[in-house]
Amino acid sequence: MVTQSGQGEQMGAGEQQDARQGPGQKTPRWTHEMLMNMDRRFIFVVIAIAVAAPLIFPLNLPVRSSREAEAYFNEMEKLQPGDEIIFSFDYEPDTMAELDPMSVATLRHAFRKDVRVLAQTTYAGGVGIAERILRQVAQEYDKVYGEDYVFFGYNPDYSATILRMGESIRSNYPTDHYHAPTDGIPLMKGVDCYDDIELLVTVTASALAEYWIIWAGGKYKQRIIAGNTAIQAVLIYPYYQAGQLAGFLGGLKGAAEYEKLIGVSGAGLLGMDAQSVAHLAIVCFIILGNIGFLIQKSRTKQTGGPRDSRQGG
Amino acid sequence: MKRTGPVVFGFLIGMLMLIQYFTQVPWIDDRYNNVLDWKQVVFGITLILGVVSLFLHHWKKIERKTGGWGYSVVTIAGLLFMIAAALIFGREEGPYPWMFDHVQAPMQSTMFALLAFYVASASYRAFRVRSFHAALLLTAGVIVMLGRVPLGEMMGFHIGEHYFSLGTISTLILDYPNLAAKRGVMIGVGLGMTATAIKIILGIERTYLGKGA
Numbered sequence: 173m174v175t176q177s178g179q180g181e182q183m184g185a186g187e188q189q190d191a192r193q194g195p196g197q198k199t200p201r202w203t204h205e206m207l208m209n210m211d212r213r214f215i216f217v218v219i220a221i222a223v224a225a226p227l228i229f230p231l232n233l234p235v236r237s238s239r240e241a242e243a244y245f246n247e248m249e250k251l252q253p254g255d256e257i258i259f260s261f262d263y264e265p266d267t268m269a270e271l272d273p274m275s276v277a278t279l280r281h282a283f284r285k286d287v288r289v290l291a292q293t294t295y296a297g298g299v300g301i302a303e304r305i306l307r308q309v310a311q312e313y314d315k316v317y318g319e320d321y322v323f324f325g326y327n328p329d330y331s332a333t334i335l336r337m338g339e340s341i342r343s344n345y346p347t348d349h350y351h352a353p354t355d356g357i358p359l360m361k362g363v364d365c366y367d368d369i370e371l372l373v374t375v376t377a378s379a380l381a382e383y384w385i386i387w388a389g390g391k392y393k394q395r396i397i398a399g400n401t402a403i404q405a406v407l408i409y410p411y412y413q414a415g416q417l418a419g420f421l422g423g424l425k426g427a428a429e430y431e432k433l434i435g436v437s438g439a440g441l442l443g444m445d446a447q448s449v450a451h452l453a454i455v456c457f458i459i460l461g462n463i464g465f466l467i468q469k470s471r472t473k474q475t476g477g478p479r480d481s482r483q484g485g
Numbered sequence: 486m487k488r489t490g491p492v493v494f495g496f497l498i499g500m501l502m503l504i505q506y507f508t509q510v511p512w513i514d515d516r517y518n519n520v521l522d523w524k525q526v527v528f529g530i531t532l533i534l535g536v537v538s539l540f541l542h543h544w545k546k547i548e549r550k551t552g553g554w555g556y557s558v559v560t561i562a563g564l565l566f567m568i569a570a571a572l573i574f575g576r577e578e579g580p581y582p583w584m585f586d587h588v589q590a591p592m593q594s595t596m597f598a599l600l601a602f603y604v605a606s607a608s609y610r611a612f613r614v615r616s617f618h619a620a621l622l623l624t625a626g627v628i629v630m631l632g633r634v635p636l637g638e639m640m641g642f643h644i645g646e647h648y649f650s651l652g653t654i655s656t657l658i659l660d661y662p663n664l665a666a667k668r669g670v671m672i673g674v675g676l677g678m679t680a681t682a683i684k685i686i687l688g689i690e691r692t693y694l695g696k697g698a
Binding site: 210212215216219220223233234235236238264265266267268269297299300301303304327328329331332333335336339343350391402406407409410413422423425444445447448449450451452453454455457458460461462465466 | 506514517518521524525528529532576577582585586589590591593594596597598601602604605606608609610612613614615623627630631633634635636637638639652656659660663664667668671
């Protein structure tokens with residue numbers, strides 16, 4: 173697969189090479205050029221198939237849990253019936269596919285253990301997500317709003333929200349998301365700051381986990397676990413190793429590991445085959461591109477011609 | 486006074502916040518809560534400011550019929566519709582949650598999902614073994630990419646009696662080179678932030694006061 177424009181560009185380089193080699197010594201350059209200049213539409217189609225096919229025909233690849241996911245699970249498992257946790261939906265619809273499975277699995281685990289949940293979001297776009305997931309999981313476990321869980325909604329300014337909840341949740345949220353006074357909510361009896369909370373869970377696609385660790389963890393010594401997108405997970409590794417973060421889930425793989433640990437299959441486990449095949453497809457493309465690049469490099473060396481600086485990057 | 490006043494005010498508030506972190510004095514705690522209150526109020530006002538300036542920006546584009554003004558019509562229509570829907574029908578039912586669930590959520594998810602295709606295409610074109618460093622980056626990237634999915638965990642090799650899966654090697658890469666680099670950056674950023682904060686409190690750094698301060 174060669175793009176029309178790519179073909180044109182390569183013709184120029186090839187013609188120069190032919191001129192150097194003389195007539196009758198034409199090299200089959202189309203092979204490495206093909207490998208180096210695949211049409212992006214071809215790549216898009218392969219990735220689409222790599223994602224869709226395993227969803228239709230599951231491979232059921234085995235999922236092994238990482239120590240971070242096990243630590244996350246253990247923190248949840250330590251909770252006793254009647255304990256309270258804060259659950260912060262710190263993401264918007266763009267990362268729903270990666271983070272919703274973590275939120276659903278964590279709430280299932282909490283409600284299964286009769287742990288009470290104080291939910292909130294630091295993103296305006298997180299309100300709709302939080303309401304949908306809370307409603308869905310609460311129905312599964314027959315949980316009652318106000319007694320087993322409460323939703324405070326969105327408060328502007330995450331830094332002040334995180335810090336003020338260490339002083340008083342009531343002063344930060346005088347009412348819940350549905351305008352009911354916080355003082356009148358049965359679940360809130362005897363609960364007003366981090367000292368009354370066993371565990372804080374943040375599921376986020378941004379640096380919010382770091383902010384929770386620095387402000388709620390550093391200043392108020394709140395125990396924290398986090399669910400992150402795969403890219404963000406790499407950035408919070410140091411906090412986990414330092415013990416500032418008690419456990420975390422990284423990307424859809426983290427969600428799948430946690431689902432396996434709690435024994436409830438969900439979107440995380442379902443997506444593992446697709447993610448595996450898609451990653452493999454990307455790696456194959458990279459390898460093919462490099463084979464082409466190395467062939468070109470060796471031929472350029474043999475002919476003593478200049479390197480084509482347009483290739484690669 | 487125009488310059489000295491804000492610097493003195495900054496010094497007092499800065500010192501108050503600093504002392505508050507290390508003490509349990511009720512009066513200082515109350516002032517700290519006052520500052521947090523003001524911070525949230527100011528943040529709320531900036532949201533209103535943002536909505537108004539967004540409206541005015543697009544309104545001007547429509548008035549002047551500048552390039553792409555049709556998109557501005559859609560932006561303003563969407564903004565007004567969502568405000569009206571929430572005010573008339575409420576946030577919990579009616580068109581407001583419906584628009585969120587069936588328009589905003591799928592659109593945002595679609596935009597993010599497209600990244601998978603562009604990342605595939607971009608990494609194919611960008612990852613070339615042009616030098617030793619590039620080869621190192623490529624190898625680490627491929628190992629982590631495969632090691633973080635179940636398929637990669639099934640791949641590996643034996644050295645003597647020990648079996649190393651790509652998952653194990655990926656964890657080693659994340660635990661040591663990644664962690665060392667990230668910690669170095671974090672310590673540097675932390676020291677820089679502390680130095681800047683001290684300079685602001687002491688009035689050495691005054692760029693926040695504007696030009697000529």
